[in-house]
Amino acid sequence: MAQFSDIKGFVFDLDGVITDTSIFHSQAWHQVADKVGVAWDDTLADALKGISRMDSLNLILARNHKENEFTPAEKTALATEKNDNYLTLVNQMTPDNILPGINDFLADLKANGYLLSLASASKNSPRVLDHLGLADYFTKSVDPASLKHGKPDPEIFRRGAEILNLDPAQCIGVEDAAAGVQSINGAGETSIGIGDPKVLAAADINFTDTTQLTLANIQQAMTSASLA
Template sequence: MKAFLFDLNGTMIDDMDFHNRAWHGILTEDLGKEISMEETKLQMYGKNSELLERVFGKGHFTQERMDELSREKERRYQSAFKPHLKLIDGLRNLLEKAHQQGIKMAIGSAAIPFNIDFVLDNLNLRHYFPVTVSADDVVYSKPDPETFVKAAQLLNVKPEDCIVFEDNPKGVEAALKGGMKAIVITTMHEEHEFEGLPNILKFIEDFNDPYILELI
């Protein structure tokens, strides 16, 4: 492989429960929506505005209001998660070895730059990732392949020469549509939730899995 493309939340850091709680608080306490934590979890893919539109319907909020809610949700998430912020076990070792071997790396995430910067700067990771593709950089978010295809283009590598690391079925579907293989880390979703996605090379619990070292 010539390139590794990483989703961020739930893939590089195990933070999806914190996102779930922040969103659930916004939806139920701030906006009065009756929705369970489990249903909130199922809606957590794509851009923040898309989540709000799936839950409330298009046109319910102005774009300005959705941007405001998005910023507030991310502030709550970061405040709660920062004391726990760390890479998933084995990932720093993988990043360093891949960097030494000349494997190109990028982040392709539905997160806004505010959250990507939160991780890269606090964990000192910027030198590994010359390319980041955020929610602000694409028209269509996952499961559309635009995020990963754009990351590959910016790295100047072909899609078939990339491996995508993901934790979400929608992200794996995006990789499939982009012509890329994927490795799934099971931080939030179980294997059966990925049925029908033939591009998965391996399911892993963390980056200490022996299969990971075989890649480099």
């Protein structure tokens, strides 16, 4: 893990870190699962966190060995239907949907001169940020359409550092999914996992929720780790 004094930038996931759009994703995917006759449960919902749209659809279909029952065009139509369902929900979002503590944390990062970028697999992240009123914080955002590999591959977080003109070792990545933490670690950044520390055991730093996400807590965690 890097020294706290080496950190110059933060690379954020969106879903489950800045806002809880994962609820909307789950609702929209649940509708698709019902349509194709795949039973929905919490295990399947968790497996889709941080995964791209087509990869998510293929995971759903694979649950009942249906991945070969649909043509590429039919799969694209299902993914588009999911996205339409999701956008209907997203369009109702307001700044009240920002997770607790995130507004203060982003303001603190900006006040202290840290650079920020977004590393979300969601192609709808600009729309979400607009509805939340946070677009000005994330003028640098990885375009998921430009990526060759999805999480847990490190490409997206590596790119998140590149667009800030920073070395990955100068960045902290913030995630709520195991695949995302793996991506951060693979990119060579310090990883913060938000959520169940058992699920996110690979993270360098664990916080159970976003209210604990402060510069003071991060500095303390990194200092303690360096002294251990």
